[in-house]
Amino acid sequence: MEKIMEDKILDFNGFTEGYLSLTSPFPFKAKVEMKQFTIMTGMNNTGKSFYNKIMWATTFFFNLKIIEKSLNFKEEKSDIEMFQYILDNTFMEQNFNGEFQFSARDELLNVAFSTVRYTLENGKLTDLYFDFPKETKPMGSVIYLSKEARDFGNIENYLKIKKMLGVDEIDSWNNLEKLGEFNKLYDIIAIENLLEKLKNINPMLEMIKSLDDDELLGETDLVGIEYNKDTSEIFYITSKEEKKRLGALGAGTQSIILMLLSAVTA
Numbered sequence: 673m674e675k676i677m678e679d680k681i682l683d684f685n686g687f688t689e690g691y692l693s694l695t696s697p698f699p700f701k702a703k704v705e706m707k708q709f710t711i712m713t714g715m716n717n718t719g720k721s722f723y724n725k726i727m728w729a730t731t732f733f734f735n736l737k738i739i740e741k742s743l744n745f746k747e748e749k750s751d752i753e754m755f756q757y758i759l760d761n762t763f764m765e766q767n768f769n770g771e772f773q774f775s776a777r778d779e780l781l782n783v784a785f786s787t788v789r790y791t792l793e794n795g796k797l798t799d800l801y802f803d804f805p806k807e808t809k810p811m812g813s814v815i816y817l818s819k820e821a822r823d824f825g826n827i828e829n830y831l832k833i834k835k836m837l838g839v840d841e842i843d844s845w846n847n848l849e850k851l852g853e854f855n856k857l858y859d860i861i862a863i864e865n866l867l868e869k870l871k872n873i874n875p876m877l878e879m880i881k882s883l884d885d886d887e888l889l890g891e892t893d894l895v896g897i898e899y900n901k902d903t904s905e906i907f908y909i910t911s912k913e914e915k916k917r918l919g920a921l922g923a924g925t926q927s928i929i930l931m932l933l934s935a936v937t938a
Contacts, residue, residue, distance in 0.1 A: 684811050687774040694770035728816035729762040730774050738810040756797045761857040766795040813865045816858040825919035831904035869933045870899050
């Protein structure tokens, strides 16, 4: 059954537009409209990565506030502290000056029903304002898949650091901040999401093999994936029941596996 307009408004599925006016460390002005599927193209050093990261940080914060409201609990950090931490752990040098606004609009009436706007002064967050309908439902995991999170060798390194720090689950800001000393926040969220989905990827691999279709995995003899939490290693299983390190596969094959993981329901 097609959702009525009110249902669409109450389901937060990300922002549909963004306004940015950055004055330093580089000038950058943009008005961007986002659809369900948006491709950003352009020459190097034109601000694509910056926009994607600021969009991720803002969406991640906004979704946390919706979750907080829907579950009726209060985070240990204030709104400013929470968003400042997210921004500081998204960028290598978070020293931006500018004004930002992101909104989600109804497609028919073109009315903004969810909005966040803020100012950064040398990286410090000021004038933070956000608003969304009372019954708004949060979206799923907000993922920015960087090149580091698309390499299983890097994922294994993350797991080893996590084990070294004695972090079993990311169930507190303290554990998140420990990992944030070694990893960007978006990589932590992306990798944790991928690890959860690893539990359900083998049925999909079996289905692909049953189709006798080599277009996806080519000649790679891969029938299963196993994550050894004790050793912080991720293996793929061959048809001869051999275990081999997933990070040893070519970058293209690893990307395809990550694509399959993104389609898996955790």
